[in-house]
Amino acid sequence: MKNILSDILLSAAKKAFDKQKLTSSDFPAFGIEEPKLSTHGDFSTNFAMVMASLQKMPPRKIAEIITGEIEIAGSIIDKIEIAGPGFINFFVSPCSWHSVLYKIYEKDENFGSSNIGKNIKVQVEFVSANPTGPLHVGHGRGAAVGDSMANILSFCGYDVQREYYINDSGRQINTLGRSVFLRYRELYEEKVGFPQDCYQGDYIRDIALKIKNEKQSDLLDVPEEKAVIFCARFAAADILAGIKNDLELFGVKFDNWYSEQFLFDSGKVNSAIEAFKNKNIIYEKDGAFWFKTSEYGDEKDRVTIRNNGLTTYFASDIAYHMDKFNRGFERIIDVWGADHHGYIQRICASIEASGRKKDQFHVILIQLVNLLRNGEPVAMSTRSGEFITLEDVVKEVGADAARFIFLTRHYESHLDFDLELAKKKSNENPVYYVQYVHARISSIIRKADELGIKEIKWDDKNISVLQEGEEIQILKILSAYPEVVRSSAELLEPHRITYYLMNLAASFHSYYNKHRILSDNPIITINRLFLVLAIKKVIKNGLKLLGVSAPEIM
RNA sequence: GCGCCUGUAGCUCAGCUGGAUAGAGCAACGGACUUCUAAUCCGUAGGUCACAGGUUCGAAUCCUGUCAGGCGCGCCA
Numbered sequence: 001m002k003n004i005l006s007d008i009l010l011s012a013a014k015k016a017f018d019k020q021k022l023t024s025s026d027f028p029a030f031g032i033e034e035p036k037l038s039t040h041g042d043f044s045t046n047f048a049m050v051m052a053s054l055q056k057m058p059p060r061k062i063a064e065i066i067t068g069e070i071e072i073a074g075s076i077i078d079k080i081e082i083a084g085p086g087f088i089n090f091f092v093s094p095c096s097w098h099s100v101l102y103k104i105y106e107k108d109e110n111f112g113s114s115n116i117g118k119n120i121k122v123q124v125e126f127v128s129a130n131p132t133g134p135l136h137v138g139h140g141r142g143a144a145v146g147d148s149m150a151n152i153l154s155f156c157g158y159d160v161q162r163e164y165y166i167n168d169s170g171r172q173i174n175t176l177g178r179s180v181f182l183r184y185r186e187l188y189e190e191k192v193g194f195p196q197d198c199y200q201g202d203y204i205r206d207i208a209l210k211i212k213n214e215k216q217s218d219l220l221d222v223p224e225e226k227a228v229i230f231c232a233r234f235a236a237a238d239i240l241a242g243i244k245n246d247l248e249l250f251g252v253k254f255d256n257w258y259s260e261q262f263l264f265d266s267g268k269v270n271s272a273i274e275a276f277k278n279k280n281i282i283y284e285k286d287g288a289f290w291f292k293t294s295e296y297g298d299e300k301d302r303v304t305i306r307n308n309g310l311t312t313y314f315a316s317d318i319a320y321h322m323d324k325f326n327r328g329f330e331r332i333i334d335v336w337g338a339d340h341h342g343y344i345q346r347i348c349a350s351i352e353a354s355g356r357k358k359d360q361f362h363v364i365l366i367q368l369v370n371l372l373r374n375g376e377p378v379a380m381s382t383r384s385g386e387f388i389t390l391e392d393v394v395k396e397v398g399a400d401a402a403r404f405i406f407l408t409r410h411y412e413s414h415l416d417f418d419l420e421l422a423k424k425k426s427n428e429n430p431v432y433y434v435q436y437v438h439a440r441i442s443s444i445i446r447k448a449d450e451l452g453i454k455e456i457k458w459d460d461k462n463i464s465v466l467q468e469g470e471e472i473q474i475l476k477i478l479s480a481y482p483e484v485v486r487s488s489a490e491l492l493e494p495h496r497i498t499y500y501l502m503n504l505a506a507s508f509h510s511y512y513n514k515h516r517i518l519s520d521n522p523i524i525t526i527n528r529l530f531l532v533l534a535i536k537k538v539i540k541n542g543l544k545l546l547g548v549s550a551p552e553i554m
Numbered sequence: 555g556c557g558c559c560u561g562u563a564g565c566u567c568a569g570c571u572g573g574a575u576a577g578a579g580c581a582a583c584g585g586a587c588u589u590c591u592a593a594u595c596c597g598u599a600g601g602u603c604a605c606a607g608g609u610u611c612g613a614a615u616c617c618u619g620u621c622a623g624g625c626g627c628g629c630c631a
Binding site: 416 | 570589624
């Protein structure tokens with residue numbers, strides 16, 4: 001609809017220029033939007049206003065010239081008005097909205113999809129929690145955002161891969177091994193000191209017990225160093241299996257699990273660092289090797305290899321991101337916790353230094369989740385190991401509710417997640433509000449079937465009986481769906497889909513309460529059924545992008 | 555001290571990258587179930603868009619400064 005109007009405007013402007021009514025044929029970018037007030041028409045453009053300075057004419061005058069060149073007869077336009085400082089308002093004929101229903105029917109689950117991605121290979125990396133403990137609620141938010149983002153991009157024609165990066169090397173894994181080994185020894189000895197910097201959670205004891213079951217006391221007889229390494233590997237594998245399981249319960253599946261250890265074993269870290277050394281981007285100072293990140297906008301240079309010979313986390317991340325591009329991805333999207341924001345600059349630096357463009361790399365920063373119960377904060381302490389895991393949350397409130405709530409906010413703002421509210425089956429809980437639309441419509445369609453309406457067909461001749469204000473309103477909202485999906489993909493903002501669905505749901509519930517779908521007029525009935533069927537399809541379609549189910553019965 | 559993010563109704567948040575009279579939900583108050591699912595709907599009330607300047611036809615949105623909150627500033631991960 002907007003494209004049609006845009007073409008009409010441009011050709012009218014061209015005509016006006018040819019007739020020398022306008023002084024410039026240079027038409028800057030303009031906007032077409034849906035005004036908040038219905039008295040301002042169905043669509044409105046600032047065309048005349050943005051042209052004012054170029055044309056050296058007052059906006060209202062330009063608007064008059066352009067609208068004078070538009071032929072209304074035979075078009076979708078009913079009426080054009082010039083208003084305010086120079087807005088051109090279009091009133092579209094009500095009948096022109098109905099065609100969206102056929103489009104939805106025809107495209108079905110692909111309604112709203114596009115090819116703006118042009119099949120470009122994109123990788124979305126998310127969660128990537130260290131395999132040193134179970135996933136918590138914050139990881140859940142990252143998982144919901146990352147997974148939904150991947151769905152949306154894929155729907156918009158990108159070739160998407162979901163990847164989980166496993167930090168399975170380095171000191172923390174060693175700490176994990178030590179922690180487990182100490183708990184293991186506790187199973188045999190009376191007093192074993194357990195330092196503060198070890199992992200405190202009870203899951204460490206569980207893992208120690210598993211090792212005992214498998215190895216009995218064997219580990220007490222081998223050198224401690226070897227025992228710790230065994231415990232580390234065992235524990236990491238065990239925890240990772242748990243993480244995979246949790247994610248599966250949450251409805252998230254990765255295409256690829258990428259190991260940091262593999263980066264070292266395959267020599268990728270080494271060769272990346274060597275390559276940068278040769279280009280003098282990595283230099284030696286005070287016995288350490290520094291990356292010249294400051295030349296790419298970072299505050300200072302960063303160490304890649306410490307003077308004790310050990311690499312930093314940054315070193316493997318340089319190699320990791322190089323490798324992503326080498327695997328053929330043209331766009332890289334990383335989903336991180338907001339506390340890592342200071343890290344963006346240096347990864348950008350390494351990407352630019354390896355000859356890639358800055359805009360091929362995006363970081364989505366996820367803000368904290370405050371876990372509440374009836375409005376009261378739930379005590380969470382990683383140190384003591386007492387915390388509510390993602391698994392706990394999913395088991396308590398369900399994956400649908402959790403995912404939807406994680407996507408009800410822009411990821412840059414803090415999110416209050418109330419466990420009790422997430423379970424409530426009422427208006428306060430947006431998940432059910434949206435799902436209920438799907439269930440209600442399903443129920444209506446079942447009822448219609450019982451009444452003998454076996455097939456809901458497109459009725460080209462009579463579709464225009466849908467003339468109620470609520471009906472036209474819904475048609476407008478349905479028409480906007482493809483655009484919402486597109487902007488959600490372009491801006492990397494899944495919450496736009498969530499808001500759209502809540503809005504569509506509200507319009508439907510309101511309509512449902514005011515008008516009967518199954519009326520005593522068969523023509524109205526069949527066309528209303530066609531309308532609600534379209535709503536049902538779009539609700540299901542949108543929920544799918546969020547990774548939320550669309551139940552037939554509630 | 556430096557950098558990044560946030561500041562919108564009592565609460566939680568949207569605001570389509572600068573548009574017309576700033577919107578939802580919750581909470582408050584008043585209504586609607588013999589009718590397709592009340593997990594719903596209708597109505598009322600609620601605002602100095604943190605504050606002060608600036609940019610222009612036009613600012614919640616862009617720029618500068620101030621204030622408040624969060625986070626980050628290691629040869630840690």
